[in-house]
Amino acid sequence: MSHDLLIRNVCPWGAPKTDILIRDGRIASMSPGLAADGIATEDGGGAIALPGLVEAHTHLDKSLWGMGWRPHQAGPRLIDKIETERRLKKEWDIDAHRQSARQAVLSLSHGSTAIRSHVDIDTEIGLAGFEGVAATRADLGEVIDIEIVAFPQSGMMCRSGTLELIEAALASGADVVGGLDPCAIDGDPKGQLDAVFALAEKHGKPIDVHLHEPDELGAFSMEMILERTKAHGMQGNVTISHAFCLGMADRARAHGLVERLAEERIAIATVATASRPVPAAAELREAGVTLCAGSDGIRDTWGPYGNADMLERAMLLGLRNNFRTDPDVEHALWCCSYGGAKVMGLPDYGLDEGCAADLVLVEAEAVAHAVTAHPPRRLVIKRGRVVGRDGRALVEVP
Amino acid sequence: MSHDLLIRNVCPWGAPKTDILIRDGRIASMSPGLAADGIATEDGGGAIALPGLVEAHTHLDKSLWGMGWRPHQAGPRLIDKIETERRLKKEWDIDAHRQSARQAVLSLSHGSTAIRSHVDIDTEIGLAGFEGVAATRADLGEVIDIEIVAFPQSGMMCRSGTLELIEAALASGADVVGGLDPCAIDGDPKGQLDAVFALAEKHGKPIDVHLHEPDELGAFSMEMILERTKAHGMQGNVTISHAFCLGMADRARAHGLVERLAEERIAIATVATASRPVPAAAELREAGVTLCAGSDGIRDTWGPYGNADMLERAMLLGLRNNFRTDPDVEHALWCCSYGGAKVMGLPDYGLDEGCAADLVLVEAEAVAHAVTAHPPRRLVIKRGRVVGRDGRALVEVP
Numbered sequence: 001m002s003h004d005l006l007i008r009n010v011c012p013w014g015a016p017k018t019d020i021l022i023r024d025g026r027i028a029s030m031s032p033g034l035a036a037d038g039i040a041t042e043d044g045g046g047a048i049a050l051p052g053l054v055e056a057h058t059h060l061d062k063s064l065w066g067m068g069w070r071p072h073q074a075g076p077r078l079i080d081k082i083e084t085e086r087r088l089k090k091e092w093d094i095d096a097h098r099q100s101a102r103q104a105v106l107s108l109s110h111g112s113t114a115i116r117s118h119v120d121i122d123t124e125i126g127l128a129g130f131e132g133v134a135a136t137r138a139d140l141g142e143v144i145d146i147e148i149v150a151f152p153q154s155g156m157m158c159r160s161g162t163l164e165l166i167e168a169a170l171a172s173g174a175d176v177v178g179g180l181d182p183c184a185i186d187g188d189p190k191g192q193l194d195a196v197f198a199l200a201e202k203h204g205k206p207i208d209v210h211l212h213e214p215d216e217l218g219a220f221s222m223e224m225i226l227e228r229t230k231a232h233g234m235q236g237n238v239t240i241s242h243a244f245c246l247g248m249a250d251r252a253r254a255h256g257l258v259e260r261l262a263e264e265r266i267a268i269a270t271v272a273t274a275s276r277p278v279p280a281a282a283e284l285r286e287a288g289v290t291l292c293a294g295s296d297g298i299r300d301t302w303g304p305y306g307n308a309d310m311l312e313r314a315m316l317l318g319l320r321n322n323f324r325t326d327p328d329v330e331h332a333l334w335c336c337s338y339g340g341a342k343v344m345g346l347p348d349y350g351l352d353e354g355c356a357a358d359l360v361l362v363e364a365e366a367v368a369h370a371v372t373a374h375p376p377r378r379l380v381i382k383r384g385r386v387v388g389r390d391g392r393a394l395v396e397v398p
Numbered sequence: 399m400s401h402d403l404l405i406r407n408v409c410p411w412g413a414p415k416t417d418i419l420i421r422d423g424r425i426a427s428m429s430p431g432l433a434a435d436g437i438a439t440e441d442g443g444g445a446i447a448l449p450g451l452v453e454a455h456t457h458l459d460k461s462l463w464g465m466g467w468r469p470h471q472a473g474p475r476l477i478d479k480i481e482t483e484r485r486l487k488k489e490w491d492i493d494a495h496r497q498s499a500r501q502a503v504l505s506l507s508h509g510s511t512a513i514r515s516h517v518d519i520d521t522e523i524g525l526a527g528f529e530g531v532a533a534t535r536a537d538l539g540e541v542i543d544i545e546i547v548a549f550p551q552s553g554m555m556c557r558s559g560t561l562e563l564i565e566a567a568l569a570s571g572a573d574v575v576g577g578l579d580p581c582a583i584d585g586d587p588k589g590q591l592d593a594v595f596a597l598a599e600k601h602g603k604p605i606d607v608h609l610h611e612p613d614e615l616g617a618f619s620m621e622m623i624l625e626r627t628k629a630h631g632m633q634g635n636v637t638i639s640h641a642f643c644l645g646m647a648d649r650a651r652a653h654g655l656v657e658r659l660a661e662e663r664i665a666i667a668t669v670a671t672a673s674r675p676v677p678a679a680a681e682l683r684e685a686g687v688t689l690c691a692g693s694d695g696i697r698d699t700w701g702p703y704g705n706a707d708m709l710e711r712a713m714l715l716g717l718r719n720n721f722r723t724d725p726d727v728e729h730a731l732w733c734c735s736y737g738g739a740k741v742m743g744l745p746d747y748g749l750d751e752g753c754a755a756d757l758v759l760v761e762a763e764a765v766a767h768a769v770t771a772h773p774p775r776r777l778v779i780k781r782g783r784v785v786g787r788d789g790r791a792l793v794e795v796p
Contacts, residue, residue, distance in 0.1 A: 275720035322673035
């Protein structure tokens with residue numbers, strides 16, 4: 001199905017007003033006063049046009065969105081949250097297919113047109129979570145790109161049989177090999193990371209490792225990831241999520257790690273967590289390390305926050321990094337768009353002629369204003385098709 | 399003018415549905431199925447009813463709201479922001495009367511019914527800022543309570559003549575004596591704090607001191623405030639804003655300060671700054687120290703963020719403090735309502751019969767849900783008068 005569309009009167013990333021002609025789902029031309037000749041037309045009203053936002057770190061399989069308010073139950077430790085979630089998944093019937101569809105449509109309403117989702121795989125739930133999100137990926141394939149990370153949320157080496165399930169998911173269409181706190185959760189950093197890199201090599205897939213481990217423990221795990229990225233020639237194909245250790249008090253030590261991340265072209269995914277040390281966005285930018293961002297879990301058994309709005313996430317990233325100038329605030333948005341696209345390897349992403357016509361229109365006076373005010377999205381477009389309008393998705397939850 | 403109103407079908411702070419009868423601007427009775435007998439009636443639709451939110455730390459005189467997007471200009475240091483602001487106040491005509499009215503009405507749209515505002519007083523602008531905000535306080539006196547802190551933004555001892563201006567403002571109706579970083583800005587902690595406490599004693603006014611000074615420097619200043627609070631018998635009448643030093647790495651040292659704050663009944667005002675160490679809300683709560691919250695500057699020459707939404711601020715406070723359970727998230731909201739009311743000394747604040755009928759209605763399934771989702775306010779009521787509806791203030795900017 002071809003989606004041709006002329007969008008009049010928009011400011012691409014804050015540039016002077018122009019029209020954008022979309023043909024066959026791509027930006028065919030951008031210039032003021034384009035002729036419409038029978039093509040469907042939208043008036044942008046002078047709004048800012050951004051490339052479709054990228055939700056680069058979330059957990060589509062575990063949101064409670066649409067299931068009524070459920071007060072948080074888990075204790076303070078990471079392991080409390082993991083165990084509480086395994087229990088409540090059954091008790092509350094947190095169906096991965098239904099819930100991932102709800103969250104994906106929510107994302108769409110806020111202008112995200114691509115999602116990298118970690119999906120739990122463990123010896124209790126098996127591949128059910130993966131299959132549910134894969135079904136949503138298929139259901140919504142026309143309107144949103146979903147990439148699935150096969151994620152050993154309950155540990156990989158410490159729960160026998162998990163590794164085989166991860167491999168089965170990769171064989172069945174999972175896109176990325178996941179990992180998780182190889183010391184703190186698995187107690188076997190060499191075992192987990194050797195396994196993760198071996199799977200990635202065997203299946204030709206990139207890697208995305210959750211690394212909550214703080215300070216020197218996280219630095220130790222990060223160094224093991226750095227070594228293996230180099231040894232396996234995986235430069236440009238590894239992401240470390242959270243990477244709280246980069247927020248450590250010893251800035252010289254952290255900076256040494258950042259320089260090595262740049263050398264191995266390892267990307268960082270952040271949530272801009274306000275209550276934990278986080279990687280410094282400006283330091284990563286200066287070192288040439290790609291930073292992408294995500295919502296993490298959205299209203300799930302891990303915590304009650306989140307709404308899948310990546311413009312709001314850009315604001316939180318800006319606040320967390322004390323970004324105040326327009327270029328800095330724009331960089332926060334870059335992380336929530338171009339940064340995520342780079343990490344996901346989205347082809348032809350951007351606002352140039354020839355790019356895929358994934359666009360979001362926001363009424364704001366400047367790009368930085370769009371971030372700080374993050375008003376409801378005027379229009380969301382996926383490959384030329386209007387999929388969201390005035391803050392609402394035009395796609396039903398399947 | 400009497401404002402009698404029956405609000406049907408609301409859940410006060412999440413309690414079971416009831417009706418609220420307002421007579422003469424006060425909550426006359428709360429019970430299901432109240433008779434209307436000719437009184438104006440609003441259907442609450444099962445919304446959560448909260449007491450009017452309290453913006454307990456902001457700067458009404460300096461917002462750029464409604465003046466078009468103006469990229470941030472100031473450098474990274476505190477003194478850069480102070481000096482840039484003094485320059486731009488003139489260059490951009492940041493009129494305190496006009497701007498404070500705009501921000502106050504914005505606050506109202508989000509359900510804040512009381513504001514404590516610091517207002518710059520210095521030897522360049524003199525009392526013009528104070529007079530502008532005082533005019534707004536008078537203009538909007540029927541719909542929002544505004545308390546003015548006479549605030550030496552450019553320093554008190556280091557700029558000769560400032561002290562006299564602060565005193566003139568107090569004589570002309572400023573409500574609170576302000577102070578600012580007695581070491582880092584004034585270089586004369588003894589001089590500034592002696593002066594501040596002397597003014598407070600002479601005029602019978604409370605004190606609110608901005609304290610950005612980190613770590614041991616802030617602790618040093620805080621100890622000087624503690625000593626003077628005790629010596630002057632000012633217990634219960636002193637607030638320290640920001641108090642970044644309480645976020646210091648040495649938790650035992652910080653806890654010792656918190657215990658002394660509790661003894662002297664000094665309150666803390668926070669913005670939940672994500673990029674700086676901040677006071678730990680749970681630690682203050684356990685020690686019995688009142689914590690209130692505010693937006694700080696809203697889109698001003700200090701930074702581009704802010705929208706005056708105290709429900710969103712409660713979310714930011716929750717995120718900053720890693721609050722996840724319903725009681726914890728509700729505490730974040732308590733700080734943005736009851737905590738601020740306590741600091742401002744608002745009489746008859748709350749949701750009980752006899753309390754002033756300052757109310758805000760939010761569609762949410764639980765109080766914690768209202769915080770995490772912070773949807774547009776369904777209704778805002780000031781002393782029985784409907785002053786906001788569906789996210790919009792019903793009051794024009796004077």
